[in-house]
Amino acid sequence: MTTPESGLPPVSTPTGTLGTDAKLTLTPVQGGVPAFDAHRPPSAELVSDCVHCGFCLPSCPTYVLWGEEMDSPRGRIYLMNEGLQGEPMTPSMVEHFDACLGCMACVTACPSGVQYDRLIEATRAQVERRHERPRREKALRAAIFALFPYPKRLRALRGPLRLHQKSGLSRLLRRTGVLDRLSPTLASMEALAPPLEAREPVPERTPARGTRRGTVGMLLGCVQREFFPGVNAATARVLAAEGFDVIAPSRQGCCGALSVHNGREPEAQRFARALIDTFEAEQVDHVVVNAAGCGSSMKEYAELLADDPAYAERARAFADRVRDVSEILAEVGPVAERHPLPMAIAYHDACHLSHGQGIRVQPRQLLAGIPGLELREIAEGELCCGSAGIYNIIQPEAARELGDRKAANVLRTEAPLLVTANPGCLMQVAASLERSGQRIALAHIVEVLDASIRGSDPASLGVSS
Ligand code: SF4
Ligand code: SF4
Numbered sequence: 001m002t003t004p005e006s007g008l009p010p011v012s013t014p015t016g017t018l019g020t021d022a023k024l025t026l027t028p029v030q031g032g033v034p035a036f037d038a039h040r041p042p043s044a045e046l047v048s049d050c051v052h053c054g055f056c057l058p059s060c061p062t063y064v065l066w067g068e069e070m071d072s073p074r075g076r077i078y079l080m081n082e083g084l085q086g087e088p089m090t091p092s093m094v095e096h097f098d099a100c101l102g103c104m105a106c107v108t109a110c111p112s113g114v115q116y117d118r119l120i121e122a123t124r125a126q127v128e129r130r131h132e133r134p135r136r137e138k139a140l141r142a143a144i145f146a147l148f149p150y151p152k153r154l155r156a157l158r159g160p161l162r163l164h165q166k167s168g169l170s171r172l173l174r175r176t177g178v179l180d181r182l183s184p185t186l187a188s189m190e191a192l193a194p195p196l197e198a199r200e201p202v203p204e205r206t207p208a209r210g211t212r213r214g215t216v217g218m219l220l221g222c223v224q225r226e227f228f229p230g231v232n233a234a235t236a237r238v239l240a241a242e243g244f245d246v247i248a249p250s251r252q253g254c255c256g257a258l259s260v261h262n263g264r265e266p267e268a269q270r271f272a273r274a275l276i277d278t279f280e281a282e283q284v285d286h287v288v289v290n291a292a293g294c295g296s297s298m299k300e301y302a303e304l305l306a307d308d309p310a311y312a313e314r315a316r317a318f319a320d321r322v323r324d325v326s327e328i329l330a331e332v333g334p335v336a337e338r339h340p341l342p343m344a345i346a347y348h349d350a351c352h353l354s355h356g357q358g359i360r361v362q363p364r365q366l367l368a369g370i371p372g373l374e375l376r377e378i379a380e381g382e383l384c385c386g387s388a389g390i391y392n393i394i395q396p397e398a399a400r401e402l403g404d405r406k407a408a409n410v411l412r413t414e415a416p417l418l419v420t421a422n423p424g425c426l427m428q429v430a431a432s433l434e435r436s437g438q439r440i441a442l443a444h445i446v447e448v449l450d451a452s453i454r455g456s457d458p459a460s461l462g463v464s465s
Contacts, residue, residue: 032087032088033088033089033130034083034086034087034088035082035083035084035086035087035088035089035093035126035130036083036084036089036123036126036130037126037129037130039125039129040122040125040126040265041083041084041122041126042080042083042084042118042119042120042122042123042126043118043119043122044081044084046114046115046118046119047077047080047081047084047119049112049113049114049115050073050074050077050112050114051112052074053111053112054072054074055109055110055111056072056073056074056105056106056109056110056114056116057072057073057074058109059105059106059108059109059382059383060072060073060105060106061101061103061105061383061384061386061398061402062099062100062101062398064383065398065401065402070096071096071099071100073106073110073114073116075096076096076097076100076116076120076123077114077116077119079093079096079097080119080123083123083126089126089127089130089131091131094127094131097120097123097124097127098127098394098395099395099398100120101351101384101386101388101391101402102117102120102261102388102389102391103351103355103384103388104116104117104351104352104355104356105351105355105382105383105384107355108354108355108382109382117356118303121260121261121263123263124261124262124263125263125264125265126263127263128262128263128264128265129263137394140185140393140394141262141394144258144390144393144394145258145259145262145264145267148222148223148258148390149222149253149254149256149258149259149267149271150222150253150254151220151221151222151225151226151253151254154222154223154225154226154227155226157226158196158199158226161193161196162196165193165195165196184396184397185393185394185396187396189393191431191434191435192392192393192427192428192431193227193427194227194228194426194427194430196227197228197229197230198229199226199229200229200230200232200233201229201250202218202220202232202233202235202236202246202248203236203248204247204248204249204250205245205246205247205248206236206237206239206240206245206246206248207240207245208240208243208244208245208246209240209241209243209336210241210243210335210336211243211335212243212244212245213242213243213244213332213335214243214244214245214285214286214332215244215245215246215247215283215284215285216239216244216245216246216247216284216285216286216287216288216323216328217247217248217249217279217282217284217286217287217288218232218235218236218239218246218247218248218287218288218290219252219255219275219287219288219289219290219291219294219295219298220232220248220250220252221255221289221290221291221294221423222254223291223423223424224290224291224294224423227423227427228423228426228444230447231290231423231444231446231447232248232290234444234446234447234449234450235288235290235325235446236248237450237453237454238325238329238336238446238449238450238453239288239325239328239329241336241453242329242332242334242335242336243332243335246288247282247284249278249279249281249282251278252275252278252279253271253274253275253278254271254275255271255272255275255289255294255297255298256268256269256270256271256272256275256297256304257291257293257294257296257297257298257389258293258389258390259271260297260300260304261293261297261389262389262390265304268297268304269304269305269308272298272301272304272305272311272315273305273308273311275298275318276301276311276314276315276318279318280314280318284321285321286321286322286323286328287318287321287322287323288323288324288325288328289322289323289324289325290324290325290421290444290446291421291422291423291424292324292350292351292352292353292356292357292421292422292425293350293352293356293389293422293424295322295323295324295352295353295357296352296353296356296357298318298319298322299319299322299357300319301315301316301318301319301322302315302316302319324353324357324359324362324421325421325445325446326353326359326362326363326366326421326445327357327359327362329362329366329449330361330362330365330366331362334366334369336453337453338369338370338371338449338452338453339371339452339453339454339455340370340371340372340373340452341370341371341372341373341448341451341452341457341458341461342372342373342458343372343373343374343415343416343417343458343463344373344374344375344376344413344414344415344416344417345367345373345374345375345376345415345416345417345418345419345448346376346377346378346410346413346415346417346418346419347363347364347367347375347376347377347378347419347420347445348378348381348385348406348410348418348419348420348425348429349363349381349382349420350420350421350422350424350425351384351388352422353421353422354382355382363419363421363445366445366449367419367445367448370448370449370452373448373452374415376413376414376415377413378406378409378410378412378413379409379412380405380406380409383402383405383406384402385402385403385406385425385428385429385432386398386399386400386401386402386403386406386428387399387403387422387424387425387427387428387429388424389424392424392428399428400432400435403428403429403431403432404432404435404436406428406429406432407429407432407433407435407436407438408436410429410433410440411433411436411438411440415440416440416441416458416463416464417440417441417442417443417448417458417461417462417463418440418441418442418443419442419443419444419445419448420442420444420445421444421445423444426442426444429442430442441461441462441463442462443461443462447461448461
């Protein structure tokens with residue numbers, strides 16, 4: 001027997017059958033603490049939208065890697081349903097949830113409109129509250145969340161990191177693979193650190209050039225601000241060149257994306273409230289974001305703060321004003337002159353931009369507007385590169401396989417420059433390219449637009465002639 005539409009085989013589980021058009025029926029297990037509590041469990045209604053057709057399976061990176069039903073969207077939804085039926089939260093259940101990248105390729109692929117993004121977000125918050133992780137894992141997560149959402153702490157890391165890179169120790173560790181043998185997690189963090197550029201703080205106010213078309217607030221981000229300052233500087237210049245006054249308050253903090261994607265709901269809510277306060281004080285028309293993961297979370301502030309009477313309405317208004325930089329530039333259309341950039345580029349869709357925000361056409365449209373630029377598509381474009389927030393630190397092996405697969409597909413395009421819209425993807429693909437021994441230049445889409453508007457040549461983007 002196969003599923004009615006996808007032709008994929010049904011899957012039998014101890015308590016039900018997947019892959020038929022019948023809704024799941026499960027026998028509740030007696031005893032034990034139920035997986036989910038009453039605070040925002042995954043919605044039973046959304047779970048029941050899944051008809052188990054299996055259309056999402058080929059686009060799910062973990063299913064593609066391991067071929068395991070429980071590491072597919074359909075399998076994970078089945079596990080959520082088990083939890084809703086009163087099953088306890090077992091370590092193996094948590095393993096399958098943890099292995100999900102949150103890439104949302106399944107949301108794009110699903111013909112039934114299953115909102116897996118909302119389901120996994122609710123599930124992850126339950127896991128963080130109700131599951132006791134092993135001590136090492138807890139310590140690693142605590143360290144990550146004590147560092148990454150805090151730009152000042154990341155800034156303090158720049159000095160030692162620069163020294164480490166300049167001393168040649170970084171090259172030695174990567175070449176010999178010593179760190180890999182000691183700790184894949186540390187090796188993965190070391191390999192991901194990008195070569196540090198000089199700091200280039202964005203002014204609090206950058207005036208519009210030419211006819212003014214509005215005022216935008218700009219999210220500086222955490223990793224973006226400290227590790228990719230050139231991207232923020234280029235974003236402010238491009239927006240100003242296109243007629244926007246750009247307000248970038250230096251006091252702004254993290255948007256909470258990493259926290260919300262990892263089930264740290266109260267922390268994410270704290271960050272969201274603070275960011276709303278900051279931008280409300282500036283009276284901007286839109287809040288522009290150049291990191292796909294951040295933008296995708298900020299557009300969901302209404303759900304995150306729905307139960308907070310002081311912020312629910314303000315969160316809704318704020319989320320409505322959030323725009324990815326490609327989105328707003330495509331929306332208003334270009335006024336600044338584009339100079340030719342005669343070269344080929346491969347464009348990589350960041351998952352939180354394409355699957356998370358449905359933004360695929362706009363970046364391509366903006367790139368197509370640059371004279372001389374040839375855009376090449378990457379095979380298996382819908383498949384995540386393995387970056388996925390902190391996934392490449394907490395699940396280094398799976399992330400590495402996906403990164404290497406993405407790098408191989410990028411190299412097949414033979415383009416000398418890879419362009420994307422997320423700092424995580426840039427770090428992930430750069431590390432994989434380095435492992436492959438091949439080098440191509442990498443840039444954020446705003447850096448390409450900035451180079452064209454300023455009349456710079458491809459060499460300014462690291463492309464050798
Ligand atoms: S999530 Fe969607 S595509 Fe995947 S099995 Fe369920 S209904 Fe089918
Ligand atoms: S979010 Fe990505 S990894 Fe997770 S189930 Fe969906 S497709 Fe698979």
